[in-house]
Amino acid sequence: MKKIALLGAGFIASVHMEAWKNIEGAKVVAFFEVNNVKASEFQKKYSLPHYNSLSQLFSEQEVDAVDICLPTFLHREYTEMAALEKKHVFCEKPIALSLEDAFAMQKVCEDNGVFLMIGHVLRFWGEYVKARELVASGAIGQPILINAFRLSVTPVWSVNSWILKSHLSGGASLDLHIHDLDFVNWLAGNPQEVFARGLFREDSLDHVVTTVKYGNGVVASIEGGWMMQGDFPFTCGFRILGSEGVLEWTFRAGVNIEERAQSSPLFLYRRGEQRKLVEVAAEDPYREELAYFLKCIEKDTPPGLGTPEQAIEALRLALAAKSSVIEGERVLLEEL
Structure with missing residues (x-):
C-alpha cells in the first residue's frame, strides 16, 4: 500500500481525492492546506488528518508520494520540499510559470531519485x-x-x-x-x-x-x-x-x-x-492518470506520460x- 499526501484542498484536490478513493493499492493518509476555511471543509468531507505545515506532515506521517494540487506559483517550492524528503511527486499542470522553475523541479527530483509526473490529463x-x-x-x-x-x-x-x-x-x-x-x-x-x-x-x-x-x-x-x-x-x-x-x-x-x-x-x-x-x-x-502514477511507483519505472520533458515543451x-x-x-x- 502506497501512502499519499494530498497538497491542497480546492476544486482539483477534491477531484483527485475522489479518484484516489477508487485506486487499489493507494491511500491518502493526510492533506496539507494553509487556508483554514478550505481545510475545514475538506476535513469534514474526507475525515483526513490536516496539516498547515508540510514539514510537520512529513515528520508525523509515513508518506511515499505527494499529489500537488496547489496554485501554480507554488509548484516549484513544494516539489523541492517533497523531493528533498525523497517523496515521489505528482504535480498538477502546468508544471510551473517559467522554464527556470520547471527545469529546477526536474533537476531536484532527478538528483534525489524520485519521480516527477505532471498532470496533463x-x-x-x-x-x-x-x-x-x-x-x-x-x-x-x-x-x-x-x-x-x-x-x-x-x-x-x-x-x-x-x-x-x-x-x-x-x-x-x-x-x-x-x-x-x-x-x-x-x-x-x-x-x-x-x-x-x-x-x-x-x-x-x-x-x-x-x-x-x-x-x-x-x-x-x-x-x-x-x-x-x-x-x-x-x-x-x-x-x-x-x-x-x-x-x-x-x-x-x-x-x-x-x-x-x-x-x-x-x-x-x-x-x-x-x-x-x-x-x-x-x-x-x-483516476486513470493517478493510477498510472501509482503503477510507476510500484514498478519503480519512470513515467512515460506526463513527463517533465513533455510538460516543459508544453510550457x-x-x-x-x-x-x-x-x-x-x-x-x-x-x-x-
Missing part, C-alpha cells in the same frame, strides 16, 4: 487517447491540420481569485490553453514555429488562438480562453484532418468539468466510406504563444 482522457491511437494506426492517413479548442466562462472558484492573476497562474494561456498545446504536441511531435493572437485582461492573456508549425509539416490551430459570457458551457474538442480522413469530437459540459462523465460522440470520416462512430471507454481520466509553447501575441510576430521555438 488529456493523455489519459478517453477521446484524446483514442484519437492518438487512430492517428498512429493510419486511420486518417498522414495528419495535415489539427484544430483543438477549450473555452469556458471566467473561473470563480479560486481562493482570493488567484487563478485570475497572471503572476500567480499565468492566465488562461498557461492554465487552460496548455492542455491542448500538450495534446497537439503529443500528436504532432516537437513544435518549430508559433504565431498567436489573443486578448488580455489587464496583464492576463485570457483568450488566445495559437497557430503552430511542426517539423513534419503538420499545422495546428489551437484556441483557448475563459472569457465566455453568461451560462456558456465548458466546451472543448478537436478536429484532425488527414490525407485520407477526419476525426472530430466536441464536448460540452457544465460551468467547469463537473459533467465530464457524460458522453459525446467521436466520429471518424474516411474518403469513400460512411461516417463511423468510434467507441471510447468511459473511464475517469483523473515552452505556451510562453512562445504569449510572446507572439505581445510582439505581434512569429516565434521560433529554438530561440526560447
Whole structure:
C-alpha cells in the first residue's frame, strides 16, 4: 500500500481525492492546506488528518508520494520540499510559470531519485487517447491540420481569485490553453514555429488562438480562453484532418468539468466510406492518470506520460504563444 499526501484542498484536490478513493493499492493518509476555511471543509468531507505545515506532515506521517494540487506559483517550492524528503511527486499542470522553475523541479527530483509526473490529463482522457491511437494506426492517413479548442466562462472558484492573476497562474494561456498545446504536441511531435493572437485582461492573456508549425509539416490551430459570457458551457474538442480522413469530437459540459462523465460522440470520416462512430471507454481520466502514477511507483519505472520533458515543451509553447501575441510576430521555438 502506497501512502499519499494530498497538497491542497480546492476544486482539483477534491477531484483527485475522489479518484484516489477508487485506486487499489493507494491511500491518502493526510492533506496539507494553509487556508483554514478550505481545510475545514475538506476535513469534514474526507475525515483526513490536516496539516498547515508540510514539514510537520512529513515528520508525523509515513508518506511515499505527494499529489500537488496547489496554485501554480507554488509548484516549484513544494516539489523541492517533497523531493528533498525523497517523496515521489505528482504535480498538477502546468508544471510551473517559467522554464527556470520547471527545469529546477526536474533537476531536484532527478538528483534525489524520485519521480516527477505532471498532470496533463488529456493523455489519459478517453477521446484524446483514442484519437492518438487512430492517428498512429493510419486511420486518417498522414495528419495535415489539427484544430483543438477549450473555452469556458471566467473561473470563480479560486481562493482570493488567484487563478485570475497572471503572476500567480499565468492566465488562461498557461492554465487552460496548455492542455491542448500538450495534446497537439503529443500528436504532432516537437513544435518549430508559433504565431498567436489573443486578448488580455489587464496583464492576463485570457483568450488566445495559437497557430503552430511542426517539423513534419503538420499545422495546428489551437484556441483557448475563459472569457465566455453568461451560462456558456465548458466546451472543448478537436478536429484532425488527414490525407485520407477526419476525426472530430466536441464536448460540452457544465460551468467547469463537473459533467465530464457524460458522453459525446467521436466520429471518424474516411474518403469513400460512411461516417463511423468510434467507441471510447468511459473511464475517469483523473483516476486513470493517478493510477498510472501509482503503477510507476510500484514498478519503480519512470513515467512515460506526463513527463517533465513533455510538460516543459508544453510550457515552452505556451510562453512562445504569449510572446507572439505581445510582439505581434512569429516565434521560433529554438530561440526560447
